Every structure is written in structure tokens, then in C-alpha cells.
Amino acid sequence: MSIYEKSKKTKYILSLLGKKRSAQTTITSRDEEEVELEQDEDEDLISDLQYELLSEMTTKELNLEQELFSQTIEAQRSTEQEIKTYFDKCLKDGAVPHLDRSKHANFLRFSLGQLPPAFKMLDHSQPWLYYWSTNCLALLGEEVSEDIKRKLISKLFTMMSSDGGIGGGPGQIGHVAAAYSGVLAFANIGTEEDWAKIDRKAMYQWLMALKNEDGSFCMHIGGESDTRAVYCVLTIASTLNILTEELIEGTAEWIGRCQTYEGGIGASPFDEAHGGYTYCAMAGLLILGRDTFLKHINLEKLIHWIAERQLPLEGGFSGRTNKLVDGCYSFWIGGLIPMFDVLLPEGQTTEVTSRAALMNYLLCACQDERMGGLRDKPGKMPDYYHTQYGLLGVIISQSKFSINEETLKKYSEVTPLDAFPYAFESTDIDSSISQFDEVDRVGKVNPIFPVAEGVINKFKDYWLKKDGQL
Amino acid sequence: MDQFDYSDITPLPLVEPNNPVTTILYSDEYKNIFGHLAALLAAKEYSERAYALTNAAIEQNAAHYTVWQYRFKIVVALGKDLEKELDWLEEIALDNVKNYQIWNYRQLLIKKLELKSMKRELPLLETMLDEDSKNYHVWGYRKWVVSYCGDYSNELAFVNKLIKADVYNNSAWSHRYFAVVNLSQISDFDFDSEVQYVKENINLAPNNYSSWNYLIGIHEYFKKDLTDLEDFVNTHTEDMLDTEVEGVISKPGLELLVKILTLKGEKEKAAKGLDLLASKYDTIRVNYWNYQKSLLSKA
Numbered sequence: 001m002s003i004y005e006k007s008k009k010t011k012y013i014l015s016l017l018g019k020k021r022s023a024q025t026t027i028t029s030r031d032e033e034e035v036e037l038e039q040d041e042d043e044d045l046i047s048d049l050q051y052e053l054l055s056e057m058t059t060k061e062l063n064l065e066q067e068l069f070s071q072t073i074e075a076q077r078s079t080e081q082e083i084k085t086y087f088d089k090c091l092k093d094g095a096v097p098h099l100d101r102s103k104h105a106n107f108l109r110f111s112l113g114q115l116p117p118a119f120k121m122l123d124h125s126q127p128w129l130y131y132w133s134t135n136c137l138a139l140l141g142e143e144v145s146e147d148i149k150r151k152l153i154s155k156l157f158t159m160m161s162s163d164g165g166i167g168g169g170p171g172q173i174g175h176v177a178a179a180y181s182g183v184l185a186f187a188n189i190g191t192e193e194d195w196a197k198i199d200r201k202a203m204y205q206w207l208m209a210l211k212n213e214d215g216s217f218c219m220h221i222g223g224e225s226d227t228r229a230v231y232c233v234l235t236i237a238s239t240l241n242i243l244t245e246e247l248i249e250g251t252a253e254w255i256g257r258c259q260t261y262e263g264g265i266g267a268s269p270f271d272e273a274h275g276g277y278t279y280c281a282m283a284g285l286l287i288l289g290r291d292t293f294l295k296h297i298n299l300e301k302l303i304h305w306i307a308e309r310q311l312p313l314e315g316g317f318s319g320r321t322n323k324l325v326d327g328c329y330s331f332w333i334g335g336l337i338p339m340f341d342v343l344l345p346e347g348q349t350t351e352v353t354s355r356a357a358l359m360n361y362l363l364c365a366c367q368d369e370r371m372g373g374l375r376d377k378p379g380k381m382p383d384y385y386h387t388q389y390g391l392l393g394v395i396i397s398q399s400k401f402s403i404n405e406e407t408l409k410k411y412s413e414v415t416p417l418d419a420f421p422y423a424f425e426s427t428d429i430d431s432s433i434s435q436f437d438e439v440d441r442v443g444k445v446n447p448i449f450p451v452a453e454g455v456i457n458k459f460k461d462y463w464l465k466k467d468g469q470l
Numbered sequence: 471m472d473q474f475d476y477s478d479i480t481p482l483p484l485v486e487p488n489n490p491v492t493t494i495l496y497s498d499e500y501k502n503i504f505g506h507l508a509a510l511l512a513a514k515e516y517s518e519r520a521y522a523l524t525n526a527a528i529e530q531n532a533a534h535y536t537v538w539q540y541r542f543k544i545v546v547a548l549g550k551d552l553e554k555e556l557d558w559l560e561e562i563a564l565d566n567v568k569n570y571q572i573w574n575y576r577q578l579l580i581k582k583l584e585l586k587s588m589k590r591e592l593p594l595l596e597t598m599l600d601e602d603s604k605n606y607h608v609w610g611y612r613k614w615v616v617s618y619c620g621d622y623s624n625e626l627a628f629v630n631k632l633i634k635a636d637v638y639n640n641s642a643w644s645h646r647y648f649a650v651v652n653l654s655q656i657s658d659f660d661f662d663s664e665v666q667y668v669k670e671n672i673n674l675a676p677n678n679y680s681s682w683n684y685l686i687g688i689h690e691y692f693k694k695d696l697t698d699l700e701d702f703v704n705t706h707t708e709d710m711l712d713t714e715v716e717g718v719i720s721k722p723g724l725e726l727l728v729k730i731l732t733l734k735g736e737k738e739k740a741a742k743g744l745d746l747l748a749s750k751y752d753t754i755r756v757n758y759w760n761y762q763k764s765l766l767s768k769a
Contacts, residue, residue, distance in 0.1 A: 072639065112492055114490055116495060119495075120494060123494060123531055124536065133492070154486065170482070170485070172536040173535070224570060261691065266644075271644070272644035303761075310754055312752075312753075320604075322679065352755075352757055354755075
């Protein structure tokens with residue numbers, strides 16, 4: 001019997017046994033129970049397509065030679081086995097779990113309060129916490145009170161460094177990753193009055209001080225240089241409307257030098273192709289426009305490398321060749337998919353990965369059942385980083401991106417160096433393509449500056465008006 | 471903090487007073503160390519007591535980039551023995567495998583010392599990569615220090631050893647590419663024997679993308695014809711296009727075969743290979759192979 005027939009048969013048996021999606025919420029009263037059961041009856045079993053794909057995935061594994069013994073094989077095999085148990089459970093239950101919005105929201109809300117001493121490991125990255133929590137809550141459609149927003153903004157101002165940048169906490173020197181997340185947090189939860197208090201002149205001087213002769217940037221004064229720094233700098237400069245020819249001279253060329261023989265992009269020239277750096281490099285180049293991107297990147301090699309990152313059993317992405325799946329690459333790699341939507345010639349298929357397989361990984365294997373939040377993979381604790389980039393992976397899988405040519409024209413007239421990222425538009429992808437339940441649809445996002453659609457345009461427009469360009 | 475007197479220093483608060491939102495509940499020890507440190511940094515004090523404090527701070531949180539930057543300024547201002555500083559750093563490195571700051575700090579020290587020798591770097595890097603053979607920061611540092619010293623002579627032997635231990639170690643293959651490209655610019659490079667080495671490793675693990683990607687990579691870099699590989703590829707994909715093959719096959723081999731057939735203008739056979747990848751051997755990438763097929767029909 002083929003795998004396919006076997007899965008059909010299993011499904012048939014399950015349906016005879018009346019296995020249905022289990023109720024997700026706690027039943028508190030008799031009346032609610034009836035309602036709950038009624039809803040339950042209405043819910044279908046896992047869709048045929050979804051079931052087929054998931055059962056097919058559980059039969060796949062990475063073709064690594066069975067007879068060889070090495071660290072890579074050991075790690076890959078045990079990860080596959082662990083994830084398979086999650087998929088098998090879903091198949092047995094006859095249901096792929098829903099995105100557990102309320103648990104994830106609770107997990108995120110926890111970060112708005114007082115955090116245990118072990119969080120000292122984020123002492124030097126505090127703006128990230130503000131960005132992740134408020135961003136994810138917004139994308140989940142959850143309200144954050146004005147009071148909390150005011151307090152977060154007030155704290156962000158204590159992190160403005162004397163060097164002109166934003167530091168990871170009060171008294172720390174400026175760091176472009178802290179400044180990146182800080183600026184996106186400002187855009188998300190700040191008001192125009194807050195924005196007016198940002199010292200853009202000092203920020204610009206700081207960014208220029210971080211610039212290296214070869215066109216790259218340092219993370220902080222005296223710090224390391226890599227494609228991550230370039231993306232952070234370009235984001236800060238573009239969104240604050242302080243991006244100049246002088247700032248970006250040689251930068252696109254330098255990014256181009258970081259593309260490897262594998263097709264992905266590394267931290268700096270000759271470094272190994274890596275998911276996180278590839279996102280940074282691509283998004284960074286796209287801030288500078290479609291033409292700049294295509295001039296410096298071998299697109300076909302890049303697409304091949306990205307397609308290669310999706311793992312057959314897991315459905316999620318690995319960050320490098322022969323490395324393990326990790327939920328965060330659902331965005332660092334998955335987030336590159338919108339870029340193909342807008343870079344490949346019109347009429348060309350732009351689906352190069354399986355959105356549905358990725359969705360299975362995120363929903364079945366990455367949600368922490370106990371405390372909420374998303375994680376790298378089963379066996380790992382959930383954290384805010386993986387929650388944000390897993391959730392963004394879900395959103396990307398649900399969206400199709402395009403460039404609104406009129407919007408692009410409008411921005412090109414007023415901000416010709418960096419108009420492109422402001423013209424992204426997303427439409428809902430048909431849930432049958434990604435094979436997810438409509439109830440799991442999350443908000444829309446800008447793929448270059450990962451905040452809710454519209455947020456960054458409002459922020460940019462504020463500066464364009466202030467600078468008399470709009 | 472008992473070694474020196476800090477009583478004249480008023481520690482700076484680590485958190486905004488009366489603002490409990492997203493607030494880390496630091497231990498008293500942490501607050502004490504970092505509060506004093508922030509005050510000393512703000513006063514631009516470069517002293518022995520500040521230096522001692524950075525030790526304690528790094529012990530608490532080795533990823534705190536501000537401390538590292540401050541420490542470097544102190545070390546330079548006090549004219550500290552930089553070799554001793556490297557010794558200290560080695561101990562810290564072994565306890566903090568996944569850390570950016572250590573390697574950046576090491577770069578700063580090596581540059582300050584103008585130490586253009588791999589002698590003390592080799593054993594350290596070997597130990598670090600032994601611990602975690604795909605550590606991105608350590609490999610990045612290794613590339614930097616090799617380039618800085620202009621000494622590529624140890625690299626091939628080193629990656630050979632790592633590839634022997636784990637032929638799937640892509641970091642080692644990437645490093646090999648870096649070494650080979652640079653070596654070929656300073657001395658004669660035997661392309662054929664390099665290809666032979668890769669082929670042997672592919673024969674050992676025919677489904678290993680690392681070695682196949684590398685094989686294609688060096689062909690492209692040295693502007694060699696990929697079609698030269700047709701016979702070799704065929705040994706791994708024998709008859710796949712014509713017959714039903716069961717058992718282990720080389721997926722990356724089939725991909726390269728398609729590429730070669732495309733280059734040779736044998737579109738029909740290439741399309742068949744793409745169909746097989748899409749429908750049988752690599753179904754998760756069905757979209758990608760269909761995309762390739764659409765390109766093929768346009769070519």
C-alpha cells in the first residue's frame with residue numbers, strides 16, 4: 001500500500017471513530033459547554049489537502065547517508081524524530097492546532113511587567129523587548145494601554161546615548177541593533193510629539209561615524225561590522241528620513257560582495273551563507289530599490305539557496321546548509337519570499353517554497369502548549385525573539401506582496417534614494433494555498449521593516465512633511 | 471568589588487525610577503556592578519579599579535558590548551600588557567562559546583599589538599571549533615585573522631581534518647572556499663586535484679549539498695565548464711532519467727545533471743529531470759522545480 005493510500009485509510013478510520021478537533025478553550029459553565037460542543041460539531045476535520053501534506057511530510061527525511069556517522073547526521077535525525085512525534089499526534093487527533101492567540105498574547109504581556117533576574121541577559125538589548133512585545137501584540141490585534149505605551153517611550157528616551165545613537169539600556173553606548181528596534185518601537189507606539197524629540201542630527205553623525213571605508217558599518221563605535229549592521233543602519237536612516245548619498249556610498253557594492261558561492265549571503269565577504277544575514281542583506285538592498293538589488297545580487301542563485309533551506313520533514317527552514325530547522329528562519333528566510341513576489345518578472349511563478357509546509361511546522365511544532373509563545377523547535381523554551389519571527393512567518397505565509405506603482409511614484413518624487421520599501425502592499429493569500437484555517441489569519445506586515453502595514457509609512461510621512469518634502 | 475575603593479562613586483540607576491513597565495529585576499550584585507560601571511564610564515575614568523570592575527561585569531553578562539568597549543579604552547589608556555589580556559580573553563572565550571564581543575575584542579587587541587602571527591591563534595581556534603564545529607563567530611574570526619596575517623598556509627590541512635570528522639560540516643566547506651580562492655592568488659593552484667578531493671567526498675556522501683555546492687562554486691569561480699562534470703554526475707544519477715530507481719539516489723547530483731543538460735541545450739531531458747525532482751525525489755520543493763521548468767521553457 002502506498003503512503004498516500006495508507007494516509008487515506010488512516011483518515012477514513014479516524015473519521016469512523018468520530019475523532020474531531022478538540023475544544024481549545026476552557027469550559028466554565030454548562031451553557032458554554034453546549035455552545036462549545038455545537039461549535040465543535042461544526043468544525044470540519046483537518047482539510048484533505050492539509051492532512052495529505054502533513055502525512056506526506058512525516059514520511060520524508062533529509063537524504064543524509066544512513067551508514068555514515070557524524071554530528072550533523074545525529075543532530076538531524078533526532079530533530080526529525082522529535083518533530084515527527086508532533087506531526088503524528090496532529091494526524092492522530094485529526095487536527096492541526098490553531099494559532100493560540102490568547103496564550104501567545106499572555107506570554108507577550110508578561111514581558112510588559114517585571115522580569116526575573118535571569119533577564120539580565122537582555123540588559124544590553126532592552127529596546128528589542130519593547131519592539132517585540134508591542135509589535136507582536138499589535139499584529140495579533142491586541143490592545144496595549146496608553147499608559148504602558150507612554151512608559152515604554154519614556155524608557156526609550158533614557159536609552160538615548162551621548163554618542164548620538166540608542167543604546168541597549170541607560171548609560172550604554174549606541175548600538176545599531178538597539179537603535180533599529182528602538183526606532184521601530186517609536187514608530188509602533190510613539191506619538192508625533194515623541195518623534196519630534198528624536199535628535200536626528202546626532203543620529204546621523206553617529207551613523208556616519210560607524211561607517212567603514214569599504215561601505216560597510218560597525219554595530220557600535222569600535223564594534224564588529226557585518227550585513228546586519230548595514231540593514232539596521234539603512235532602516236534607521238531611511239525611516240527617520242536621514243538617508244543620504246554620502247551615507248550609502250559603496251554600501252550596495254559591499255553587500256554584493258557578501259553573496260557566497262552557495263547563493264545565500266554571509267555576515268561579511270567569504271563568510272558562510274546564513275539565513276539571518278541573508279535577510280539583512282536583501283532587505284537592506286531593497287531599501288535602496290529594485291535596480292540596486294538586481295545589480296548586485298545573483299537572483300537565481302539566491303532563490304535556489306532559499307528553496308534549499310526548506311526541510312522535507314520539518315517543513316520549516318534551516319539557516320545554513322546542513323544545519324537544523326529553527327522557527328526564527330520562518331521569517332529570516334520566509335520573509336524573503338515577498339521579495340520574489342516583487343522582483344521576478346510579471347507573469348512568472350513566484351512560489352518557490354511551500355507555504356503550507358511551513359505553516360504546519362509553525363502551528364504543530366513551534367507553539368508552546370503550556371505558557372504560550374513560539375519557539376525554535378520542540379524541546380526548546382519559547383522566547384520573545386522566536387515568538388516575533390515565528391509569528392511573522394505565519395503572516396508572510398498568508399500574504400502575497402506587490403508594489404503599488406502609484407505609491408512608488410509618489411515616494412520616488414520626494415525620496416528617490418529609498419522609495420521602494422514604502423510601496424509594498426499585501427493581499428491575503430487564499431487560505432487553501434497555505435492550507436490554514438481562516439481563523440488563524442493574522443494582520444498584515446511590511447516585509448522590509450517588520451511592523452504592521454501602514455505604520456512605517458505614517459512614520460516616514462511625518463519626517464517627509466517635517467522636512468518639507470511632502 | 472572588594473579589591474578597590476568605590477565609595478566616592480554614586481552608582482547610576484539601571485532603570486528609570488517609578489517606571490515598572492518591562493523592567494528587569496536585577497540582582498543587587500548586578501545593580502551594584504553595572505551601576506558603578508556606568509558612573510565610571512560617564513566620568514571617563516580609565517583606572518585600575520574601573521578595569522577590575524569590567525572583569526566582574528563580563529562575568530555577569532559577557533554580551534554587554536558597552537563593557538567590552540570601555541575595557542579596551544582602559545587597557546590602552548593604562549598601557550596594560552596586551553599579551554596578558556589575550557590570555558585572560560582565552561579563558562573567557564572557552565566559557566562563552568556563542569558570543570560576538572569576545573572575537574571583536576580579540577580583533578582590537580591583535581590590531582593594537584600588530585600581531586601578524588597565527589601562532590597563538592591556531593590552538594585557541596582549534597579548541598573552540600572542536601567544541602562547536604559550526605560556530606559562526608569563531609569561523610568569522612578565523613577568516614579575519616588569517617587575512618590579517620596573510621597566512622593561509624594552515625587552512626587546508628585544518629579543514630581537511632574537520633571535513634574528515636564530519637563531511638556535512640558546511641562551515642568547513644565554506645572556509646575551504648575562502649582558503650582556496652586566496653591561495654590561488656598567491657601560489658599555483660592545482661584545480662584538478664581539488665576537484666578530485668571533492669569528488670571523493672561526494673562519493674562518500676552523495677546527498678551532501680555542502681560538497682556539491684562547493685564543487686559547483688569552485689567551477690564557477692575558476693571559470694571551468696560545468697559540463698566537464700557530466701560523467702562524474704552520471705555515476706551518481708545513473709539511469710535515473712530512464713528507469714525507476716529505488717533506494718538511495720543523489721538528489722543534488724540530479725540537480726546538477728539538470729543544470730548540465732540545460733547548458734548543453736538538451737531541454738527535454740532536463741525537463742524530465744525537473745519533473746522527477748518535483749514529483750518524486752524532492753516534493754517539498756515542487757514549486758521551485760516547477761518554477762525552474764517555466765524558466766527552461768522560456769530559455
